[in-house]
Amino acid sequence: MLTFERQDIILSILKQQKVAKLAELTQATGASESTIRRDLSELERKQKLKRIHGGASLPSRKSDEPDMTEKKVSYTEEKRRIGQLAAKLVEDGDSIYIDAGTTTEAIISHIQAKNVTIVTNGLNIIETAIHYGFRTYVIGGYVKTGTHAFVGKTAQEAMRQYRFDKAFIGTNGIDQEFGYSTPDPEEAYIKQLAIEEAQQAYVLADASKLDRTSFTRFASLEEADLITEASEETAEYLEQLSEYTSIEAVKT
Known part of the structure; x- marks a missing residue:
């Protein structure tokens, strides 16, 4: 599976359920945990999701830097x-x-x-x-x-x-x-x-x-x-x- 295909699946899952665990994403894509972690890092840098411990969630509209x-x-x-x-x-x-x-x-x-x-x-x-x-x-x-x-x-x-x-x-x-x-x-x-x-x-x-x-x-x-x-x-x-x-x- 190509990178953009995996990332589309990740974003699709998040749109459906707001939060997804790492295990869910590896199962859905058939990729390894290390590969999914790289995808999550890239998507977070593009501000398409927010990484949380053990998975990811949809980004909030607030900055990720609290006051x-x-x-x-x-x-x-x-x-x-x-x-x-x-x-x-x-x-x-x-x-x-x-x-x-x-x-x-x-x-x-x-x-x-x-x-x-x-x-x-x-x-x-x-x-x-x-x-x-x-x-x-x-x-x-x-x-x-x-x-x-x-x-x-x-x-x-x-x-x-x-x-x-x-x-x-x-x-x-x-x-x-x-x-x-x-x-x-x-x-x-x-x-x-x-x-x-x-x-x-x-x-x-x-x-x-x-x-x-x-x-x-x-x-x-x-x-x-x-x-x-x-x-x-x-x-x-x-x-x-x-x-x-x-x-x-x-x-x-």
């Missing part, structure tokens, strides 16, 4: 646990980069190490870091209205002035082949620079980001370790990802 208000009230307990696990990696005297986002923000209140310096591109990170008494540096640039992240040329130039012991990065998608991705190319480039300037980089994500792609890739799986949550539903996919990256996971 800060939405982020603050979603997966709060999972983010707290992920932040707690990530904070254990911070050591005395570390200079760390904390990416804009609510999952990364959850690290700050759990840091026990002394004399830690934080560099960030997130307005929410600034407020929380200062509240907990950390020496905090902010890169300049344009502030996005949705994610409250500093981006643009000024931010990019500022990033190159720093070196980090560790970088903690947020993501909108984690895919076995496409890697780590996010909707906005400008924000993606800041994430990429942070990873390049860090001795060790970690991507933090709740399970809703697994087996998904977003518009712009900012790193391959090999470029950053993953800190996420593990459950019976995610165990198989995390096992597949572990061939490419080191994974730390909290049990849910």
Whole structure:
């Protein structure tokens, strides 16, 4: 079966039932899971569907980048646990980069190490870091209205002035082949620079980001370790990802 024929079948199934599991799509097309995953990734990049864990759904009319208000009230307990696990990696005297986002923000209140310096591109990170008494540096640039992240040329130039012991990065998608991705190319480039300037980089994500792609890739799986949550539903996919990256996971 040709690629466009498989993809037509996938879209037809989604139009009928709105959501389809990976197993349904492999059975309907006779293709392997890896082939269907590639099809789903391509169709998502064309904005014809939305990947979800274990399958796909029809895209909503909203952007796949929720604003800060939405982020603050979603997966709060999972983010707290992920932040707690990530904070254990911070050591005395570390200079760390904390990416804009609510999952990364959850690290700050759990840091026990002394004399830690934080560099960030997130307005929410600034407020929380200062509240907990950390020496905090902010890169300049344009502030996005949705994610409250500093981006643009000024931010990019500022990033190159720093070196980090560790970088903690947020993501909108984690895919076995496409890697780590996010909707906005400008924000993606800041994430990429942070990873390049860090001795060790970690991507933090709740399970809703697994087996998904977003518009712009900012790193391959090999470029950053993953800190996420593990459950019976995610165990198989995390096992597949572990061939490419080191994974730390909290049990849910």
